[in-house]
Amino acid sequence: MEKKALYEGKAKIMYTTDKPDELLVYYKDDATAGNGAKKGTIMEKGIMNNKITAFFFDMLAKKGIKHHYISMPSDREMLVKKLDIIPLEVVLRNVAAGSLAKRLGVEEGTKMSVPIVELYYKSDELGDPMINHYHIKALKLATQDEINQIETLGLKINDILTKYLATKNIDLIDFKLEFGRDKNGEVILGDEISPDNCRFWDSMTHEKLDKDRFRRDLGNVEDAYKEILRRLTGEVR
Numbered sequence: 277m278e279k280k281a282l283y284e285g286k287a288k289i290m291y292t293t294d295k296p297d298e299l300l301v302y303y304k305d306d307a308t309a310g311n312g313a314k315k316g317t318i319m320e321k322g323i324m325n326n327k328i329t330a331f332f333f334d335m336l337a338k339k340g341i342k343h344h345y346i347s348m349p350s351d352r353e354m355l356v357k358k359l360d361i362i363p364l365e366v367v368l369r370n371v372a373a374g375s376l377a378k379r380l381g382v383e384e385g386t387k388m389s390v391p392i393v394e395l396y397y398k399s400d401e402l403g404d405p406m407i408n409h410y411h412i413k414a415l416k417l418a419t420q421d422e423i424n425q426i427e428t429l430g431l432k433i434n435d436i437l438t439k440y441l442a443t444k445n446i447d448l449i450d451f452k453l454e455f456g457r458d459k460n461g462e463v464i465l466g467d468e469i470s471p472d473n474c475r476f477w478d479s480m481t482h483e484k485l486d487k488d489r490f491r492r493d494l495g496n497v498e499d500a501y502k503e504i505l506r507r508l509t510g511e512v513r
């Protein structure tokens with residue numbers, strides 16, 4: 277397969293393939309927090325996030341959610357449909373944590389009475405500012421119809437994941453999704469779903485099993501990723 281790095285991000289490298297509408301995603305062990313202000317390495321994170329993402333995408337497909345994942349040629353690589361990524365970070369929240377807890381003065385761990393959808397403009401230079409429908413249309417990032425589809429899909433994915441994770445004794449606190457247009461212009465789910473972009477808390481102990489262990493220097497970072505992989509797939513690393 278002819279491989280050329282198209283883009284290197286903070287956690288992944290996107291390579292071209294011999295097919296114009298497919299990309300090869302390489303999952304790195306690099307970890308960043310605070311928009312790149314804090315940098316580190318989480319051993320085998322790339323392998324675990326690749327496998328966890330593949331697991332979630334397979335599960336979502338069974339529930340009718342369309343996504344970019346095609347196959348997993350190796351432990352760190354994922355073949356995906358090339359998307360025209362809509363530059364929005366779509367955040368779903370069930371329980372107050374992180375920036376929401378800080379911004380609205382709600383104690384971390386407070387259950388929200390309904391799920392919350394937030395939209396952020398994906399821009400490292402601007403530090404991903406929160407934006408609304410008016411900004412998105414004014415900047416021509418997406419149409420109203422696309423925004424509606426993204427929000428509906430986000431809520432549906434939240435519902436599926438929350439219910440599934442509860443059976444694994446995991447509370448889905450919040451998470452971030454990215455969507456893009458496929459070659460037919462259809463809006464489908466892209467990027468990843470892993471402990472890097474989700475908050476997972478153990479349902480009983482409320483122990484954090486996600487990247488907050490790295491962001492907040494809580495220790496046992498690798499163990500948290502391993503535990504999520506184990507609870508989902510049974511694989512022990």
Ligand code: ADP
Binds near residue numbers: 284289361456468
């Ligand atoms: P970042 O760009 O935030 O540093 P990553 O290191 O995860 O993030 O890089 C992956 C990049 O690939 C992101 O910019 C993401 O929007 C983009 N991306 C994800 N899925 C696809 C896809 N199917 N087609 C094209 N680009 C994608």
Ligand code: TMP
Binds near residue numbers: 404
């Ligand atoms: P926040 O509380 O920092 O706004 O994060 C909400 C959720 O979104 C959390 O699960 C982490 C995820 N997230 C990302 O994946 N990337 C980001 O750039 C940000 C800010 C959050």
